[in-house]
Amino acid sequence: MPKIVLRAEAKKNNLTQYFTGKPCKHGHVDFRSTTTRICMECDRVRKKILRETKPEEIKALKRNDYYKHQEHNLAQKQKYRQANKGKIMALVSARKKVVKQRTPLWLTKFDKLKIKCVYQMAAMYTRVNGEPWHVDHIVPLQGKVVSGLHVPDNLQVMRGVENISKKNKYEVAHAQ
Numbered sequence: 393m394p395k396i397v398l399r400a401e402a403k404k405n406n407l408t409q410y411f412t413g414k415p416c417k418h419g420h421v422d423f424r425s426t427t428t429r430i431c432m433e434c435d436r437v438r439k440k441i442l443r444e445t446k447p448e449e450i451k452a453l454k455r456n457d458y459y460k461h462q463e464h465n466l467a468q469k470q471k472y473r474q475a476n477k478g479k480i481m482a483l484v485s486a487r488k489k490v491v492k493q494r495t496p497l498w499l500t501k502f503d504k505l506k507i508k509c510v511y512q513m514a515a516m517y518t519r520v521n522g523e524p525w526h527v528d529h530i531v532p533l534q535g536k537v538v539s540g541l542h543v544p545d546n547l548q549v550m551r552g553v554e555n556i557s558k559k560n561k562y563e564v565a566h567a568q
Contacts, residue, residue, distance in 0.1 A: 494533045495542040506544035524552030532560045
């Protein structure tokens with residue numbers, strides 16, 4: 393059981409949460425938000441219901457939040473990259489290795505040109521729209537269930553926020 397920390401003490405110490413050890417009105421014994429006093433378990437349940445009932449509104453809110461804090465987040469990301477150059481280089485190297493492994497030897501020069509064009513299209517959309525666009529592998533290169541290839545037919549250009557929210561998932565639309 394966590395240590396009891398009262399709200400006043402949490403505010404004094406600039407903590408975002410406090411713990412009373414007492415159940416909320418729904419019976420949860422969990423941390424509470426210092427600003428709203430809401431039980432964190434109640435908040436998780438509320439957010440889950442919202443995600444299930446209003447997915448498009450939640451996506452729009454996340455998108456707006458992303459753009460609202462974009463400059464700050466980019467500055468934090470740049471600061472992290474400067475402090476962790478070795479980690480970043482290892483990740484980039486691993487990613488290049490995976491792409492190379494998943495690129496078949498039977499690709500023609502024309503196929504390689506198509507791949508290059510897809511990446512140029514994403515770069516153009518980024519410049520024109522002022523928001524990041526990514527090249528996404530429809531079937532992920534390192535999926536849990538399937539692994540795709542780095543070929544033109546497996547590539548699509550999509551908005552960066554949508555690609556990030558898609559993560560490394562592959563969803564099959566079954567015929568009914």
